[in-house]
Amino acid sequence: MIVRLLYNFTIINLFALNEELYSLAGRFISYLELEKRYSGHTCTAYRNDLFxxxxxxxxxxxxxxxGDLTHVMIRSWLARLMEDTMTAKSVNRKISTLKSFFKFCLRQELIKQSPMIKVVAPKISRRLPGFIEEKGMRALEDNRSPADLQIFTDDFEGITHRLIFEIFYQTGIRLSELIYLQEFRVDNGNLSIKVMGKGGKERVIPISPALGAQINAYTDLKRSNLEVFERGVLLVHPHSGKRLYPKYVYLIVHKYLTDHQITTLKKKSPHVLRHTFATHLANNGADLNAVKELLGHSSLAATQVYTHTTIEQLKKVYKQAHPKA
Known part of the structure; x- marks a missing residue:
């Protein structure tokens, strides 16, 4: 209780010392929420960085x-973050937040020049994204583990969990996009789904007839198995009927990938399924621009990492098949 009181006391005094700047940050966050239509999760990240x-x-x-904030002040903050062993990727995200904030201040004519023009972002060493081999995904699709055991149960809970995997792998959508996916955005006539991505950008992703049928069957089961459930949203908790939450989906994905030995990857998260979707497309010859559109990337640079994965795959095939390898 003392720590909480001391902490609250400190925050109150910080606000009083710099009320103008904190209030301006609040206006910026409201702008992101109301005008830019950023998601609650994204706005929280911006708020945390800025505060x-x-x-x-x-x-x-x-x-x-x-108007008195300088690049020297900003650099000193970034240096402190890196001293605290924050990764270059996380530091770059905070730099991106500040760039957006000062751009907002420029539009509001509160500053004449952004101090960010003299701030250089640290380089990120790009690691190849981890992905699940095709045989692992086939095991999930066939509902048989490498040990020849059933993976998903036949009850509503098992069907929900199986559909989570199918949607992730067949569409490559993000965790937040899965959670907020609405029923009306599934178009079985055109075999596609509309996804609201980062920055409120909508994209259309094709789905297979099999996935369309699975979604139809699931929505029918949802109505017959649950007396009360959250309306509009596609996927709900199999017991409470409420919208899925990130931790629940993460734990489900991690559990199945671990318990049934689907992959040896250390990281077993929903994002790995997104990487798997993109990698399998690239390895099978998909055009990189098409992969970019399906993933909802704003630039091709973010998608190009999958070309490196493809090269690694080609090297592997070469070593296995070529007599001189």
Missing amino acids: QFIDFITLNYGSTPV
Whole structure:
């Protein structure tokens, strides 16, 4: 209780010391929510980054109007983050937050120039994304583990879990996109789903007739198995009927991939299924621009990592098949 009181006392005093800057940050977050239509999850990330920065500024420089913020102050904050062993990827995300914030301030004519023009982002060493081999995904699709055991049960819970995997692997959507996927966005006539991605950008993803049939069967079972469930949303918790939440989906994916020895990857998350979707497309000759559109990437640079995966796959095939390898 003492820690909580002390913590609250500190936050209140920080706000009082730099009320103008904290209030401006609040206006920026409201702009992201109401005008840019960013998701709640994204806005929370922006808010946390921005308030962390303002906390640092207030503690180290005192009351500082937005027009007095300099690249030196920003660099000192970034240096502190890296001293605390924050990864380059996480630091770059915070830099992106500040760039957006100062761009907002420019539009509002609160500053004449963004201090971010003199801030250089640290380089990120790109690691190849982990993915599940095709035989592992076939085991999930066939509902038979490598040990020849049934993976998903035949009850509503098992059917829900199986559909989670099928949608992830067959569409490559993000965890947040799966959770907020609405029933009306599934178009069985055209065999496609409409997904609301980052920044409120909508994209259309084709689905197979088999997945369309699975979704239809699931929606019927949902109505017959649950007296009360959240309306509109496609996937719900098999017992409570409420919208799925991120931790639940993560635990489900991790459990099945681990318990049934589907992969030896250390990281067994929903995002691995997204990487698997993209990697399998690339390995089977899909055009990189098409993969970009399906994933909802804003630039081709983010998708190009899968070309490296394809090269690694070609090397593997070469070593296995070529007599001189």
